[in-house]
Amino acid sequence: MRIVVTGLTGQVVSALIERAPRDVELIALGRPRLDLSVRDAVLAALRTTRCDVIINAAAYTAVDRAESEPDVAMRVNGDGAGYVAEIAAELRTPLLHLSTDYVFDGKLDRPYREEDATNPAGAYGRSKLVGEQRIARIHANHVILRTAWVYGPSGTNFVRTMLRLGQSRDEIGVVADQLGNPTSALDIADALLTIARRVVADSTPALRGVFHMAGAGEASWAAFAEAIFAEAEKHGRPPVRVRKIGTAEYPTPAPRPANSRLDGGKLLRVHGVALPPWRQSLAPCITRLLATETV
Template sequence: MRIAVTGSKGQVAMSLIERSDRDTEIVPLSRPAFALEDRQTVLAGIEAVRPDVVISAAAFTAVDRAEAEEDLAIRVNGEGAGHVAEAAAKIGAPLLHLSTDYVFDGGLDRPYREDDPTGPTGAYGRSKLIGEKLVAERCPNSTVLRTAWVYSPFGANFVRTMLRLNETREEVGVVADQSGNPTSALDIADGLLAIAKRLREDPTPALRGIFHMTGSGEATWADLAEAVFQEAHARGRRLTHVKRIATADYPTPARRPANSRLDNAKLRRVYGLALPDWRGSVAACCAQLIS
């Protein structure tokens, strides 16, 4: 199976390369030759690869920067996702598109289901929601997978930042009033590969549409930081103390959802798929990063 994935330097694309087996070829597509904002470049790039499945993983993910550059975020996350969907439909390949918890406002007191009303409060979430809608319109043979709090041994992410701070800081203030599902990009990659195989072989409409796919279990950012520091300490490193703070104590240009928890029951019901508990995946990530 040949899979074209957008965003070759991203956590998910790099995880797909690591997790793929000898029967799966991952073909990364990225700048400068492949720019999501350029419709003709996207159409030509995907057609040239002739993949069996397309995974749309590239995105403008600078959440705070998006507040000042919403037009760019929309061109990449919204219109760019639509270009990828058009390209996949043109060659008859199923599309898996990654989206985000930021399409919700974070106000519910339970995990969000796929059919809950969306209501993004910031530019990043608005741009990703546009992308979801364009994917559905332009490629009916598509599955949108919303995920959240992504980390991995690759790129810039919260777990790697905490490991770096653990080397030099006695105490770190971490927000404790936002909750979500920490999700390993390696686990996402395993899920995507399983879903890609099903979509390629099975035309059942129920396999298409919107699904939530996050790590099992929930945490606050402070919980996640403490878990990382404990894993580092278990491997002979120092133990940094977590000072639990409120969102108001750490202001950012973009508002973060207080509740980022996503309900994965539909994914389990339809695909029989559940990502591992976040604690085990964090431990595995730390083990890979700490030499």
Template structure:
């Protein structure tokens, strides 16, 4: 199977490259300079040349706070760009797997969000990603949209790596405790994408298409996540770092974050038989990867 992935340096892209090397699946990354998401013609040309079996739309503008002052750029990449990728996939007759986010929800619900719950993004980033979902669905009915959340990995910039970096010089860190979500390893996301791609290439069933939630099993606050990271660090002989649990109000940011980012994964489990590992188990695996490499 040949998979084309938009982007080159993101966490999901790098995780797919690792898993592809381990499993023998051909992963081709596509991005600048050969492809410009703001130019539909270059998007179409890039995929026509590759002739993949499936396209993974992973490239995104992810600077959540910066998006508040760069809305046009965020929408250009996350909405128009995502639509162009889906349209290019439709033109060559292949499915597209698009990566989306918990930020399409307001965070006001008391329990985990299901796919059918009303979307109501509270940030420019969230609105641009929701527009991207709609553009993908409109451009290519042969699509799978995967909403995920709180992504971390051995690659790129993420919460886990930030905590480990700060732990080198700090004995106590103030971390938000009133936002809850599902920490999700990008390596687990890559495993799920490969499984889903294999199914949808072979099976045209409409039930395999649509929107699905894909996150680590279980839930945590950011403070819980930080405490688990530091506990694992301590077990591995690292420094002992404390966590001061603070409310969101004590850590103001330009963009609002959903207080509840929990996503219900039952639809994915029922349709594909996929359920990601418990988040602490995956966290330990990624932590060891980072610690073995010296962060």
């Protein structure tokens, strides 16, 4: 199977490169050859690359900066996703697209399901929702996968930030009134590879559409941080106390959903895919990070 993935250095792209088995040829395309904000560049780059499936993993992910440059976020996440869908439709190729919990406002009192109403509160979420809508309109052979709280052994993420801060502090204030599903980029990559094989082999419409894909179990950011420091202690790091704070004590330019929990039941029923419990995936990630001292 030959897969083209947009992006070169993102957490999920790096994980896909690491996890791809020998019978999968993975081609990563990013800037300057492929710039999602430029239609001609997207079409040209993807048109010349034969593949069985396209994974759109590239995105504008600077959530706070998007509030001051919403047009840039929209060009990449909204327009760019549409451009990828255009060429996927032209090539009659399945398209897997990564989206986000930020398409919801976070006000629901249970994990979000795919059919729940979207209502993004910030520019980043709005741009990602437009991307979803354009893909659905342009190319029926798509799988949109919303995920949340992504971390891994590469890139910038919450786990690496906590480990870095823990080197110089014995107490860190972390938000305790936002809930979500910590999700390993490596687990996302494994799931994407499984789903890609499925949609290439089976044209059943029920396998297409929107799905939620996040680590099993839930946590607040504070609980997530406590788990990170507990694992780090097992490797000889000094203890770090987590001081639980409210969202109001840590203001950010972009509003954060109080509830980012995603219900993965549909993905399990339809594709037979369930991501592991987040605590299970966290431990080997921290082992890798501390062994290589890359935090």
